[in-house]
Amino acid sequence: MKSVTKYKKSNISSIPFTGDDWELVEGVRNGNIGACTAFYDRYSIHVQKVLTRIMGPDQEIMDLCNEVFFQSLKSIDKLKDPYCLKAWITQIAVFTGRRCIRKRKRTNWLKFVPFYELPEMDRLYGASEIPDKSVRDVRDVISKLSPDDQIVFTLRYMEQMEIAQIADACGYSLRTAKRRLASCEVRFKKIAKDYPLIANRLQSSEKWRNR
Amino acid sequence: MNEFNKFLTDAAKVEDNIVESEFNKEVYRDRFIVHAAEITGTVSRSFPLFRVLAVAGVLGIIVLSVYIFQNDASVKTLETPQWISVRGGEDVERTFADGSKVVLLSGTKARISSQGPENKIVTIENGMASIHVVHHTNTNWSVMAGPYNVKVTGTRFSVSWNAETEYFELKLFEGQVIVNGPLIENGQILNGGRVLTASISNQNVAIGSLAGEDSDSNSELEADEAVKNDKKTESKEFRAIRKTGKRPAAKELLESANKMRLSGNIDEAKKMYLNLRQNFSNSPQSNTAALYMGRMLFDQERKYKEAAVWLQIYLDNQTDNTLKRETLGRLMEAQYRSGMKQKASMSAKKYIELYPEGPQAALAARLASE
Numbered sequence: 217m218k219s220v221t222k223y224k225k226s227n228i229s230s231i232p233f234t235g236d237d238w239e240l241v242e243g244v245r246n247g248n249i250g251a252c253t254a255f256y257d258r259y260s261i262h263v264q265k266v267l268t269r270i271m272g273p274d275q276e277i278m279d280l281c282n283e284v285f286f287q288s289l290k291s292i293d294k295l296k297d298p299y300c301l302k303a304w305i306t307q308i309a310v311f312t313g314r315r316c317i318r319k320r321k322r323t324n325w326l327k328f329v330p331f332y333e334l335p336e337m338d339r340l341y342g343a344s345e346i347p348d349k350s351v352r353d354v355r356d357v358i359s360k361l362s363p364d365d366q367i368v369f370t371l372r373y374m375e376q377m378e379i380a381q382i383a384d385a386c387g388y389s390l391r392t393a394k395r396r397l398a399s400c401e402v403r404f405k406k407i408a409k410d411y412p413l414i415a416n417r418l419q420s421s422e423k424w425r426n427r
Numbered sequence: 428m429n430e431f432n433k434f435l436t437d438a439a440k441v442e443d444n445i446v447e448s449e450f451n452k453e454v455y456r457d458r459f460i461v462h463a464a465e466i467t468g469t470v471s472r473s474f475p476l477f478r479v480l481a482v483a484g485v486l487g488i489i490v491l492s493v494y495i496f497q498n499d500a501s502v503k504t505l506e507t508p509q510w511i512s513v514r515g516g517e518d519v520e521r522t523f524a525d526g527s528k529v530v531l532l533s534g535t536k537a538r539i540s541s542q543g544p545e546n547k548i549v550t551i552e553n554g555m556a557s558i559h560v561v562h563h564t565n566t567n568w569s570v571m572a573g574p575y576n577v578k579v580t581g582t583r584f585s586v587s588w589n590a591e592t593e594y595f596e597l598k599l600f601e602g603q604v605i606v607n608g609p610l611i612e613n614g615q616i617l618n619g620g621r622v623l624t625a626s627i628s629n630q631n632v633a634i635g636s637l638a639g640e641d642s643d644s645n646s647e648l649e650a651d652e653a654v655k656n657d658k659k660t661e662s663k664e665f666r667a668i669r670k671t672g673k674r675p676a677a678k679e680l681l682e683s684a685n686k687m688r689l690s691g692n693i694d695e696a697k698k699m700y701l702n703l704r705q706n707f708s709n710s711p712q713s714n715t716a717a718l719y720m721g722r723m724l725f726d727q728e729r730k731y732k733e734a735a736v737w738l739q740i741y742l743d744n745q746t747d748n749t750l751k752r753e754t755l756g757r758l759m760e761a762q763y764r765s766g767m768k769q770k771a772s773m774s775a776k777k778y779i780e781l782y783p784e785g786p787q788a789a790l791a792a793r794l795a796s797e
Contacts (some may be wrong), residue, residue, distance in 0.1 A: 249726070250726065253459075253460055255457050256463075257456075268439075273445035278452065286462060330438075351437075357606075373438060417430070417431055420431075
């Protein structure tokens with residue numbers, strides 16, 4: 217049953233481009249449209265997940281996902297080791313997400329409400345079967361962190377990535393990634409005090425209570 | 428994992444579900460494929476020299492425009508020329524405010540620019556245009572077809588210029604025009620119902636009637652026409668092969684067809700694959716052509732029903748098991764997408780039987796159970 221879930225998406229939409237990442241990269245570099253499509257099919261779910269972690273279920277997620285792939289097609293010649301394709305595209309996704317968040321924060325003064333409180337966000341969350349408001353609240357808290365903190369926090373605690381992987385994706389050293397993670401945990405806790413549902417959950421978790 | 432971390436991972440799953448339910452991913456995938464074709468086309472060309480030349484060209488135009496404007500205030504601003512390259516099978520039509528109309532036929536490359544509302548310049552780099560100019564007192568239309576200049580007032584005509592063969596043709600249906608250019612340096616007045624052809628490479632100019640009689644050099648004109656019409660039906664690749672004077676081998680033809688397919692020239696690729704299958708029916712390339720035909724119809728044209736037919740042909744005529752798994756998987760998908768659920772189910776069962784661990788086994792299992 218597990219394997220069914222794993223292959224479900226790719227089977228419906230994939231093109232059988234036989235070959236590993238090295239061949240895939242070669243195909244893309246040579247302008248083989250089949251390889252480009254296979255590239256998208258192979259990594260779109262991963263990119264989409266990384267972007268969703270960083271930005272939440274935003275309305276622009278799929279546009280950003282395509283943007284990541286356009287960027288990677290344009291700069292595929294710069295990829296040194298084709299076997300690092302996944303890590304490389306993760307980095308592009310992180311940078312794309314960060315750029316988008318920064319741009320929004322810069323233009324936030326034009327709006328009366330932050331983007332995550334816009335009506336369309338209500339509609340997005342409202343469409344799902346959420347047991348309580350806490351999922352929405354946790355996204356609110358994350359959105360109040362700085363863009364870099366948002367990325368580190370969500371990749372670590374929501375996507376369960378290793379710190380070394382986060383450092384790689386964000387372009388940090390391991391030490392910087394650890395330091396940033398520690399500082400953003402503190403900030404998260406501080407902001408979460410204004411959200412009773414999140415604060416209660418933090419209090420009930422011994423590890424987070426003592427941080 | 429502590430409780431709060433578990434809550435965060437659950438929240439991530441909720442957000443993933445929202446994204447899954449909110450977006451039609453097929454639309455974004457299709458959009459990507461379309462843009463990828465454009466991007467991969469530009470990757471190979473994006474060398475710095477090209478960019479430098481483009482920037483230099485733009486700067487040159489700006490400097491020239493400023494110079495002209497400062498030196499002669501009475502000169503009307505030259506609007507940015509509209510570059511049109513007609514690809515695919517459909518003609519492009521431009522209608523102007525005064526009722527004049529320009530139709531650029533498939534394969535034509537042209538620029539349309541205007542100097543004020545009355546003065547229009549149509550420059551045909553290559554190809555054929557059908558033009559209908561509505562006469563007004565101030566109307567001043569100029570059509571440049573390669574080195575030829577056609578001065579127009581009010582008339583209806585078609586003009587073509589083939590840069591490769593240096594062949595010019597003007598068919599004037601009504602009105603009067605003056606044509607200038609190589610071999611007719613002093614200008615030639617042409618009246619309605621006449622056709623003027625000029626072949627620079629053959630140093631020949633001919634004027635005839637549109638019906639074909641009274642031609643000054645009919646035979647040459649017809650010969651040129653025949654070559655031209657013949658060339659219309661064959662691709663550049665075919666022409667290149669024809670120039671070598673020998674019949675193309677199946678392998679060469681397949682390579683050329685693949686090039687066409689990968690460059691997005693689907694119609695040409697189809698012709699070549701069909702040609703290969705007709706002329707080299709016993710060659711191994713013939714069956715490969717069927718596979719590529721199926722893939723092309725599947726990926727690029729989304730004609731799943733036709734794709735299924737070609738993929739089935741490939742599988743039926745296969746002598747070895749090359750790409751059998753992939754083709755069977757794709758056949759199953761094509762049949763499913765084209766609504767042939769029973770056939771898709773049968774293909775799926777076959778797939779599971781042959782490749783229970785194959786990459787499309789999960790989909791096959793689902794289709795087989797439907």
